[in-house]
Amino acid sequence: MWQARLDSDLVAALRKDSAVLGMSARTEIVCAASAMLRQRAAEERMARSVTDFYGDQPVPLPIGVRRARPADGGEATGAAS
Template sequence: MFEHHNRWHIWIRFHLRNGQMLPFEALELLHRRAAEERMARSVDDFYGNSEPPLPIGVRPASASERRDATA
């Protein structure tokens, strides 16, 4: 996880140096990403090895509709 977190710092520093992002935007993005990672970690800790439930109103896709996210 540290490696993933470090990549975000490198990405933000690059955009700050090139004038593509303002400092407050970078800080906001960094905090938002950290909050997302904390939430994901807490869900993993709570559910352990079991599958977390889908949000209300979301139905699981059938096996024929599922695609690999990396494809």
């Protein structure tokens, strides 16, 4: 079991945020926050694994996505036409 001390400003903000989402129980709020933290960490691990795998090489784009032309000024655009 973990325990944490939260300052009153954070508690007030969490209460407001959880009310918007229809949550009232502290356990429910902590579980939701933990799930969001885990999801964000999983996304970061995935991004790092792609970077580690490709190194300095450009990462291939998904099928249907093409690189932007230099005049576009962007990176990647939507589906190829």
